[in-house]
Amino acid sequence: MFSSRRRAAAVAAAACLVLLAPIQASVSAEPTTASQENALYTVANTDSASRTEINRTGALVLSVSGGVATIEASPEQAEQLRAAGFTLKKETTVSEALRRRNGTQRVPGDFPPEDQGYHNYDEMVAELDATVADHPDIAAKSSIGTSFEGRDIPVLKISDNVGQDEDEPEVLFDCNQHAREHLTTEMCLHIAKRFTDNYSDPAVKDMVDNREVWIIPVVNPDGSVYDVESGQYRGWRKNRQDSGTDLNRNWGYKWGCCGGSSDDPNDETYRGAAAWSAPETAAMRDFIDSRVVGGQQQIKAAIDFHTYSELVLWPFGHTTDDVTEGMTQEEYDRFARVGQEMAESNGYTPQQSSDLYITDGDSLDWMWGQHKILAYTFEMYPANGGGLDGFYPPDEVIEQETARNDGAVDILLREAGA
Known part of the structure; x- marks a missing residue:
């Protein structure tokens, strides 16, 4: 579905790869430790009401499958949800999830090389x-x-x-x-x-x-x-x-x-x-x-x-x-x-x-x-x-x-x- 111009651009971009350390999801100037950063959790047996309650803490429901919600939450939001009776299973940190998806190479100003x-x-x-x-x-x-x-x-x-x-x-x-x-x-x-x-x-x-x-x-x-x-x-x-x-x-x-x-x-x-x-x-x-x-x-x-x-x-x-x-x-x-x-x-x-x-x-x-x-x-x-x-x-x-x-x-x- 892509034009020859688009394919040529991808080839040219791939030729200019540079290495980059994995980025953080946060744009804060302050360093973030693993205990402070947002993480991804799964929450079982959710419905519309419970997912709405999750979002109202400031956490975010990313997806739902068979009643299992995947959410993104800060440490404070996670604690608030646990105090409200939710059982959270931590899957990974946001930065680690991005690191795994991004790999180690980049084309500045563009999508990662594998997604041109x-x-x-x-x-x-x-x-x-x-x-x-x-x-x-x-x-x-x-x-x-x-x-x-x-x-x-x-x-x-x-x-x-x-x-x-x-x-x-x-x-x-x-x-x-x-x-x-x-x-x-x-x-x-x-x-x-x-x-x-x-x-x-x-x-x-x-x-x-x-x-x-x-x-x-x-x-x-x-x-x-x-x-x-x-x-x-x-x-x-x-x-x-x-x-x-x-x-x-x-x-x-x-x-x-x-x-x-x-x-x-x-x-x-x-x-x-x-x-x-x-x-x-x-x-x-x-x-x-x-x-x-x-x-x-x-x-x-x-x-x-x-x-x-x-x-x-x-x-x-x-x-x-x-x-x-x-x-x-x-x-x-x-x-x-x-x-x-x-x-x-x-x-x-x-x-x-x-x-x-x-x-x-x-x-x-x-x-x-x-x-x-x-x-x-x-x-x-x-x-x-x-x-x-x-x-x-x-x-x-x-x-x-x-x-x-x-x-x-x-x-x-x-x-x-x-």
Whole structure:
């Protein structure tokens, strides 16, 4: 799926390898001893309520498999959980997990040598530019705004009359809200290539001719760049605004309402000083708001791609209720029906977002709560990565794990016109 330019760049980068001591996940200037640093633990027999309780300490549930949660916690958070009755089994420290994944070599400013199949920020932009150059009649690139550090947040539009605002259902795919979830950027690039390079396919042509497709491959460019700029993975999640804001807790619908985010800037789920305080989420809001034409939201359906756990999630995240303010039984049933159909196509597990744990201020709830967009979150491969490794699958799986969602993407495009 990669261009000869990308392969050549990988070869050139590999020729310039330098050695580097393993990095720490922490960016603190103070030295960290093994007893002070964050560690990865497993917790058995969890459910939505207990996982929500874990997150409320400032620890973070990374994945769930068969009720066993893998979490990241500081020593203080771990002690707090033990005092609350949780049994934690320590697996490894964060730095050791990263050391094992990173190896000893690096390409400064890029992914580790063995993962050169991933696109860094500049390569992502170049890939979008190449797509537009190759398919100017159906693809156009613009911007939704800039990040905290001033990087552009590009958006690609695909449509048969791409220069016109047609009266057709619009569908949004966005990726990489969380910095270390790089597989999602590849997912968005795969969608872009599939609907342009394969336009001669009658099924693809029908979708492109009857929809307007918007693709945002990197919502969090600063965090994505920072996570790999040393040439090795840092395990970074948030944006780069001060100590970092969790972009997927900074959206304005039910922001900070329900114990599904943190007010501590040091926590991984820090929701920011106020709703929309992160320029990246404000740019997303302004773009989606701009698609209200004649009083009607033109974006009818959306997928926000994340990693990992292989889940199809639908609203709401802020409550475990199926029917509640802003969600009728009929609306919920539609979410469940379409979500289950998409999950059957890709082998993911379908569930309401809050079945994983309570979240507030996330994009999923805002898109539906504010605009009635049929919005889903996909947690991509792997189903259970065993810790931080799950955020960094080898580049050999990119083609398989992105193509795995082709059927689900098609189902959503179909449903946008229902």
